[in-house]
Amino acid sequence: MQLISTTTVGAGGTANITFSSIPQTYTDLYLLVNIRSGSNNDVLFMRINGDTSATTSMIIEGNGSSAAANSSTTNTFVRFGTITSAASASTFSSGMAYLPNYTGSAQKTVSSDYVSENNGTTAYQTIVAGRFPITAAITSLLISNTGSSLAEHSTASLYGILKGSGGATVS
Amino acid sequence: MPAGVSAWTALANVTLASPTSTVTFSSISGAYRDLRVVFTGGIGSANPSFVINSDTSSTYLWTTLEGNGSASASAWNGNNYGSFANNYIIGYDSSGIVIAMDILDYAATDKHKTILSRGGNINRTVNAVINRWPSTSAITSIQFRSDATNFTTGSTFALYGVSA
Amino acid sequence: MLFPLGLLSQGGGGAAAGSFELISTASGTGSSGVIDFTSIPSTYTHLQIRYTAKNTSTNADLNITFNNVTSASYARHHVLGNTTAISSGNSTSATSISLLDAVAPSTTANVTANGIIDILDYANANKNKTLRAFYGVLQAYTTSRIYLASGFLDSTTAISRVTLTASGNNFSTASRFSLYGIKG
Numbered sequence A: 001m002q003l004i005s006t007t008t009v010g011a012g013g014t015a016n017i018t019f020s021s022i023p024q025t026y027t028d029l030y031l032l033v034n035i036r037s038g039s040n041n042d043v044l045f046m047r048i049n050g051d052t053s054a055t056t057s058m059i060i061e062g063n064g065s066s067a068a069a070n071s072s073t074t075n076t077f078v079r080f081g082t083i084t085s086a087a088s089a090s091t092f093s094s095g096m097a098y099l100p101n102y103t104g105s106a107q108k109t110v111s112s113d114y115v116s117e118n119n120g121t122t123a124y125q126t127i128v129a130g131r132f133p134i135t136a137a138i139t140s141l142l143i144s145n146t147g148s149s150l151a152e153h154s155t156a157s158l159y160g161i162l163k164g165s166g167g168a169t170v171s
Numbered sequence B: 001m002p003a004g005v006s007a008w009t010a011l012a013n014v015t016l017a018s019p020t021s022t023v024t025f026s027s028i029s030g031a032y033r034d035l036r037v038v039f040t041g042g043i044g045s046a047n048p049s050f051v052i053n054s055d056t057s058s059t060y061l062w063t064t065l066e067g068n069g070s071a072s073a074s075a076w077n078g079n080n081y082g083s084f085a086n087n088y089i090i091g092y093d094s095s096g097i098v099i100a101m102d103i104l105d106y107a108a109t110d111k112h113k114t115i116l117s118r119g120g121n122i123n124r125t126v127n128a129v130i131n132r133w134p135s136t137s138a139i140t141s142i143q144f145r146s147d148a149t150n151f152t153t154g155s156t157f158a159l160y161g162v163s164a
Numbered sequence C: 001m002l003f004p005l006g007l008l009s010q011g012g013g014g015a016a017a018g019s020f021e022l023i024s025t026a027s028g029t030g031s032s033g034v035i036d037f038t039s040i041p042s043t044y045t046h047l048q049i050r051y052t053a054k055n056t057s058t059n060a061d062l063n064i065t066f067n068n069v070t071s072a073s074y075a076r077h078h079v080l081g082n083t084t085a086i087s088s089g090n091s092t093s094a095t096s097i098s099l100l101d102a103v104a105p106s107t108t109a110n111v112t113a114n115g116i117i118d119i120l121d122y123a124n125a126n127k128n129k130t131l132r133a134f135y136g137v138l139q140a141y142t143t144s145r146i147y148l149a150s151g152f153l154d155s156t157t158a159i160s161r162v163t164l165t166a167s168g169n170n171f172s173t174a175s176r177f178s179l180y181g182i183k184g
Helices: none
Strands: A002-008 A016-019 A028-035 A040-048 A056-062 A067-072 A078-084 A093-099 A108-115 A125-132 A141-145 A155-161 B008-015 B022-025 B034-043 B049-052 B060-067 B076-079 B093-104 B113-121 B125-133 B142-145 B156-162 C020-027 C034-037 C046-053 C062-066 C074-081 C086-094 C097-099 C113-120 C129-137 C145-153 C162-166 C176-182
Touching (some): A002 A016, A016 A155, A028 A040, A040 A093, A056 A078, A056 C074, A078 A108, A078 A125, A093 C113, A108 C145, A125 B093, A125 B113, A125 C074, B034 B142, B060 C074, B060 C086, B093 C046, B093 C113, B113 C113, B113 C129, B125 C129, C020 C034, C034 C176, C062 C145, C074 C097, C086 C097, C097 C145
Antiparallel strands (some): A016 A141, A028 A093, A040 A078, A040 A141, A056 A125, A093 A108, B022 B142, B060 B076, B093 B113, B113 B125, C020 C176, C034 C162, C062 C097, C062 C162, C074 C086, C113 C129
16 A cells, blocks of 8 residues: 555645546555535535546435435536534544556446544434446546535545455456 | 554455456465455346355354445344345446455454455445354455356456554 | 465565554453553554454443543544444544444454544644544344444544543453554
């Protein structure tokens, strides 16, 4: 597991965080984010290669009181989770996304989990399985939200994971 | 382990050149503390499973947290194999399945082996699953089985070790 | 053809310098209910704890504090599968991050609870400290659980100490907690 790049949002915030020119020398991508936005309860999401085609996602989400399942076949992004940032100052949501075989020729899948926090009843816990209808290798990854900008001090770290050279028995 | 040395080691990887019914990682070294398996691709049937150390006589147990896009559920079940993702709500698809499994203390001989996994089939379900193989033996092999229909061409299995 | 997976046959990404490094490992002794990671270096960006845990008696929760803060400054939220339904819960103004059912009780032999806990930006002085935990325990039908949980401490002080405490009694010798640093 090797760090590719880390981004920290500066003063004034930013509309999105983009990892571009992602090296094609790894097998999988592993993303860690620690995000806050200026809006409460808005959605954090991912896009790859700048593409805005409709994606497919399956979602489980709890909100501190109840839990539900959801899905989407029309979003132009894959959802990461719900940010509850306005309730507690200086509090950032935490998430992980795993994008396997990102240089391969199949459509790109992602498995993620994401939690927001605050010292209140409502906070979100989200598990997502998603797919981008993109067969090209992933060369860029965008993280953004549906509300106002991503806040100062938000961070995102992208790692590359290289596959092993051992094999397996298949039959 | 000395500082500055990676605790994450890539052990093995296979990309299926044709439809395949079983994939086995064998002779797994006990030199690590945890294992991670990542699967991507397609499963043509509803009950993909795994077997540890060729053990098909013990009763594996599992509990799920799952959603199918509109309904959520939790289930508990058992059989003489482990649930690769979820035997009940998962459907099948030729691609778009991603599953990450973590097996902590896989070589320990003082505990049963617990497998934490999450992922899903983007057309059918998202879930988190916990399995338990009721044996204190160290894990030396894991076989993934596709059930009635094969893992699809192009599917990949990757195995990693985490040191401690 | 079989491919043996011994240490010598490891592929790329192993044994060289990487971004995921072991800091410390601690095991249960049977006579203590506390695992205390102290003097955590600030040279990483994120922390990860990978653990297996079993209690010497029936207590099942794992209480986590940072920097020995024990005031009512913590919160915890979770989504849970309990074998029959999923639900979500919360705890606020607490004296620790209490991960429910995160330690296997002694009632079922050889069963441990297992989990992976991420603490991102643990040394960042601009952020309150939070964690994300994916864990579970597989026992009998009525007592098996799987969780995605989060925790919060109302403090921006860099974390130099993480204390994991069984809600009662002790960690058995089958318990193991490993702390990793992730570079960022």
